Amino acid sequence: MPTIAYLGPENTNTHLAARKRFGSRARYVHAPTVDEVFHLVERRRADYGVVPIENSLEGAVTHTLDRFIDFQDTPVAIHGELEEPIKHYLILARGVQWSDLKLVFSHPQALAQCHRWLSTHLGHVSLRETNSTADAVLHVLQNRSVRAAIGRRELARQHRLRAVPVPEERENKTRFLILGLGEPKRGKRNKTSILFALKDKSGALHDALVPFKNNRINLTKIESRPSKRKAWEYLFFIDLEGHETEPRVTRALRVLQRHTTLLRVLGSYPMSTR
Amino acid sequence: MPTIAYLGPENTNTHLAARKRFGSRARYVHAPTVDEVFHLVERRRADYGVVPIENSLEGAVTHTLDRFIDFQDTPVAIHGELEEPIKHYLILARGVQWSDLKLVFSHPQALAQCHRWLSTHLGHVSLRETNSTADAVLHVLQNRSVRAAIGRRELARQHRLRAVPVPEERENKTRFLILGLGEPKRGKRNKTSILFALKDKSGALHDALVPFKNNRINLTKIESRPSKRKAWEYLFFIDLEGHETEPRVTRALRVLQRHTTLLRVLGSYPMSTR
Numbered sequence: 001m002p003t004i005a006y007l008g009p010e011n012t013n014t015h016l017a018a019r020k021r022f023g024s025r026a027r028y029v030h031a032p033t034v035d036e037v038f039h040l041v042e043r044r045r046a047d048y049g050v051v052p053i054e055n056s057l058e059g060a061v062t063h064t065l066d067r068f069i070d071f072q073d074t075p076v077a078i079h080g081e082l083e084e085p086i087k088h089y090l091i092l093a094r095g096v097q098w099s100d101l102k103l104v105f106s107h108p109q110a111l112a113q114c115h116r117w118l119s120t121h122l123g124h125v126s127l128r129e130t131n132s133t134a135d136a137v138l139h140v141l142q143n144r145s146v147r148a149a150i151g152r153r154e155l156a157r158q159h160r161l162r163a164v165p166v167p168e169e170r171e172n173k174t175r176f177l178i179l180g181l182g183e184p185k186r187g188k189r190n191k192t193s194i195l196f197a198l199k200d201k202s203g204a205l206h207d208a209l210v211p212f213k214n215n216r217i218n219l220t221k222i223e224s225r226p227s228k229r230k231a232w233e234y235l236f237f238i239d240l241e242g243h244e245t246e247p248r249v250t251r252a253l254r255v256l257q258r259h260t261t262l263l264r265v266l267g268s269y270p271m272s273t274r
Numbered sequence: 275m276p277t278i279a280y281l282g283p284e285n286t287n288t289h290l291a292a293r294k295r296f297g298s299r300a301r302y303v304h305a306p307t308v309d310e311v312f313h314l315v316e317r318r319r320a321d322y323g324v325v326p327i328e329n330s331l332e333g334a335v336t337h338t339l340d341r342f343i344d345f346q347d348t349p350v351a352i353h354g355e356l357e358e359p360i361k362h363y364l365i366l367a368r369g370v371q372w373s374d375l376k377l378v379f380s381h382p383q384a385l386a387q388c389h390r391w392l393s394t395h396l397g398h399v400s401l402r403e404t405n406s407t408a409d410a411v412l413h414v415l416q417n418r419s420v421r422a423a424i425g426r427r428e429l430a431r432q433h434r435l436r437a438v439p440v441p442e443e444r445e446n447k448t449r450f451l452i453l454g455l456g457e458p459k460r461g462k463r464n465k466t467s468i469l470f471a472l473k474d475k476s477g478a479l480h481d482a483l484v485p486f487k488n489n490r491i492n493l494t495k496i497e498s499r500p501s502k503r504k505a506w507e508y509l510f511f512i513d514l515e516g517h518e519t520e521p522r523v524t525r526a527l528r529v530l531q532r533h534t535t536l537l538r539v540l541g542s543y544p545m546s547t548r
Contacts, residue, residue, distance in 0.1 A: 055500075056500055056502075056504075056505035056506060057500055057502050058336070058500070059336055059498075059499055059500050062332070062333055108382070108403075129382075129403050170502050170503065171503075171504055171505040172505075173505045175506075202490065202492050203486070203487040203490075203492075205483060205493060205496060206480070206483040206484065206486065206487040207487075209477075209479060209480040209483065210480065212477070212480065213477040213480040213481075216476065216477075218476050218477075219479060220506070221498075221506070221508075222479060222496075222498055223498060224333075224495075224496055224497060224498075225333055226329075226330055226331055226332070226333050228330075228331050228444050229444065229445075230330075230445055231330035231445040231446075231447045232330060232449075232494070232495070234495075
C-alpha cells in the first residue's frame, strides 16, 4: 500500500485531489507546508507527494515553484499531474442570519476567488486569511453565530454545518503535481517540465524558444520567478508537450542548453486527460 | 499641490516610496487596496497613485497585474516606476523576552521574506498574516508582552517600540508603479509596459518575441497571468526598453499586433535610475 503525502490538513482541495487519484488503497499523511511534502518524499517517508501548482484564476502557486529553485539538487521529480474543478461554499452554522455575520475566514486564494460575490452579498463583513480552508472551519466552530468560512462542501459535512454554494461564472480549476523519486511512468501523451536560467544577453528569451519552435514542440506554460540571488534576475519554468527521451525533445533541450546557465528537467510524465 | 493615493495604511513600504518620490509638497491619501488606488486616480480624486508591482524575492504583485486585466478600459496609464530597498525589523515592546514571544504578525510577503530567520531564531512562535505591516504593529499594541511584528523601522518609531534588524543576505527590493491619467512625462531613457493575449497557435510566444529581437529591443521582464476566461489560457505582461513613439518600438508593436487578440500599451515612462 503506497503512502501519499499531501498539503493538508484533511479535506482540503489537495487532499481530495490525492484521494481521487490514489483511491482507498493508499495510506495518506498530511503535511502543513509544500516544503514538508517534498521533505517526506525526499526522505522516503512517503512514496508520492501531492501539491498544488496552479489555479486557473489565481495563477501559479509560487511556494511550489520556488521549492524547485531553492533546492535545485532535490532527487524529487514530477511524476504526474491532476486537475480538479474547485467549487466554493460559504459554510455557516444552521440558523445563522447573514446580517449577524461579522467575519469570513478562508485561505487567501479562496477569499480572492470569491471576492466579487462576497463584496456584493456580504459587503459588511471582515475577511480573515487562514492557512487552509480546513483551518477556516475551525474558526467557525469557535463562534458559530458571527463567523463563516469558505471551503469545499465536504468540510461542512464533516462538521455538520450548513453550506451555501458560491456561484462562479468563471472556470475555476486547480492543477496539482504528483511528486516522487526515481523514473516517472510513461503515458500515451507526455509532458515535460523544465527549469532554466538564461545567459545575460539581449534577446535571450527569444533565442531560448527557437529550438522548441524549430522542433514543433508545443509549450503549454511559461512562468518566470525571481532568482533571489540578484534583483530583477529571473528563472523560467516551461511545460512542453512530449517526453524528454523523444528525439525532437532531446534535440531541443540540447540547443536550449547553449543559451542557459542552468537547465534542469523536473520530470516527463503523462498529461492529465481532463 | 498634487494629491497622491497610495496603498496604505501610513508608514507602509508603499507610503515611504511615495514620499521619497513626491516629497513634502504633496497631499497623501491612503487606500486599503490596490483596486481603490486605481479608483481614486480614475475618478480624479488623486493626481497620482502608487502601488507595488514586484519584489525581488517574492515576485510579481498579482493584484496589481490583475487590475489591468480585469479593467482593460481603464484610462489609467503607468507614469513611472520607483525602486526601494526593503529592510525588515522585528518590532517588539521594550523589555520583552524573546522566549515569551508567542505570535509574530506581518504582511504575508514580509513573513515569507523573513521565513528562514524566523524559523532559526523564533522557531517556537506562530505566524499570523495581516493586511499590512502597519496593521501588524497594531496587533502588537494589543498585547506587548507576547507579540511582535515585522515591518520597517519607521513603524517602530511611530509607536515607540523597539526594532531589531532582520539580517538578509539576499537583495530585497520592491518596485512600485506611479499611476496617472493623460500622457506620462518622457525621460532620457524610457521603458514601455504592454499587456497582450496570443492567438491560439503553436509557437505563438516565440513569434511574439521575434519583432523585439529583430528591432534590437531589450525586454526587462515577462510575466504570464491567467486570462480568467478559460482555464490554462494566459495573458502576458512585457516591459521593454524604449518609448512607444520611437520608430523601432512602433515597428515592433505593429508586428506583434498580428500575433495577438489583444494588445494594450500600459504606458511609456522614464526608467528608474536606481
